[in-house]
Amino acid sequence: MHYKEDWRRAQEVFAAWWRRELDYPVVQVFSPRAGIAPDAGWDAWAFLKHRDNPQVVIDQFEAYCAGTFFGGEAFPNMFMNLGPGVLAAYFSGYLHFDAAAATSWFEQPRPWDAVEALSFREDNPWWRYTREITELACDAARDRFLVSMTDVGGAADVLASLRGTEALLEDMLVAPDGVHAMLDRIDGAWSRVYNDLDAIIGRAQRGTTAWMGLWCPGRWYPLQCDYAAMISPDMFREFVAPSLVRERRALDHALYHWDGPGQLPHLDALLDIPELDGIQWVPGDGNPPCDAPRWFPLYKRILDADKLLVLQIIGDPGNVPAMIDALPNKGRLLFSLWLPSEDAARAFLRSIRGSMT
DSSP: OTTOTTHHHHHHHHHHHHTTOOSSOEEEEEEEOTTSOOOOOOOTTHHHHTTTOTHHHHHHHHHHHHTEEEEETOOOEEEOOSOTTTHHHHHHOOOEEETTTTEEEOOOOOOHHHHHHOOOOTTOHHHHHHHHHHHHHHHHHTTTOEEEOOOOOOHHHHHHHHHOHHHHHHHHHHOHHHHHHHHHHHHHHHHHHHHHHHHHHHTTOSSEEOTTOOEESSOEEEEEOGGGGGSOHHHIIIIIHHHHHHHHTTOSEEEEEEESGGGGGGHHHHHTOTTOOEEEEEOOTTSOOTTSGGGHHHHHHHHHTTOEEEEOOOSOGGGHHHHHHHSSOGGGEEEEEEOSSHHHHHHHHHHHHHTTO
16 A cells, blocks of 8 residues: 555454454554655545535545554545534435534434434435545545545434434433334435445455544444433433444444443443444543543453453553553554654554563
8 A cells, every 4th residue: 555555464463353363452553754744734524624626635635644654553544524423414414514613513403203204315415425525535545545434323323413312312211113213214224325335435445444443354334322321221222232233234343432431331231232343432521531540440341341442542652551461352452543753653663562472
């Protein structure tokens, strides 16, 4: 690969990680590349900022790749970002991008009968744009960088965008059958979107990646339900867990995006899903980063359950060797972090690889 000379080796490491055959962690280190001035043009929201001319985004991303060192198992990954849970826009046609806040919004509450009247449509403008930019990126990406599909979202999050957060809570209590039926419809559209985008991407590259920045030789995707922070463990098992299993059927592998302390009560339910390969822990705004010892008991439970564990919000890279020493099943771990220089990144990799004996 043009921007990742040791890509073949990194692929082998990732493949072994998914098979749980490693005895050391996967480590992804990003930094500015030595001797190349950094380019600040590209950012994760570029496809919404330049909707009228998405080719600009491709050029900006290539400039980013040229100025970035991808160390360890890091690789250049072009994410077709339109916001988390864009599947809601494929039903409703509503997407509001706030450039100042650097986020997009899909929530547009409506009565339940209006929700049931919605459907995924091939002529939906946001779906057409998603396909357009995915094809554009794939045409440019061959042997240069990888393309990941858009952030489709989780079924309950999508339904909350269509119905409204508070209204959906009431629906789950008083009209659960309707909620189940709508979640099943959304999951059907989820699989259709995944399959269509995977067919486009598969013509340009081997394997799949996603917004989380991990590669898999087969079909993989991060599953999620941010809405889970609003519901009890019993409701999670009733409404969310079956949806995760349905989505997983379209895939070879899946990790759960476990986001914030509000989701801590659902760990038992997640560990009870055999189809789930692992968990990505995100501490949430205002909480200690992933290297804080307060989270280690959670990590041990996950790793002892033979699940993979992804940690990508590291406060102090110097803490990583001690984390590796403190945790069981080291070959189930994956760390991602950014360092200020290529020299620092290479030194960090040497220190970590040396601790994997």
